[in-house]
């Protein structure tokens with residue numbers, strides 16, 4: 014049994030957690046998730062994109078509470094926010110706890126999600142309000 018990120022190509026299980034994006038060598042555009050085919054802005058090929066470490070920290074730009082969901086996990090209700098990361102890209106993620114509103118500063122936390130078919134524990138990234 015191992016503990017691993019649900020999306021190991023996007024997340025490092027460090028403390029604090031790190032999000033993996035990329036930056037274009039040509040135009041310096043920062044993107045998350047990484048583009049599989051090359052830079053969306055200047056058209057540079059995939060080989061001209063460098064891995065970029067992004068802090069799992071940012072500001073809430075929009076927030077919604079989900080009451081019905083087509084999957085058993087996460088259990089409803091839960092809060093989803095559009096978060097502008099400190100490093101630039103905008104992501105959608107679950108924010109745990111109360112007190113989340115537009116403008117709230119949030120930080121990433123690792124949560125144990127589910128076990129896969131081999132019994133490995135999958136860890137995912139959520140956010141919480143910064144104290």
Ligand SMILES: [Zn+2]
Pocket residue numbers: 037038039040041042052053054055056057
């Ligand atoms: Zn570019």
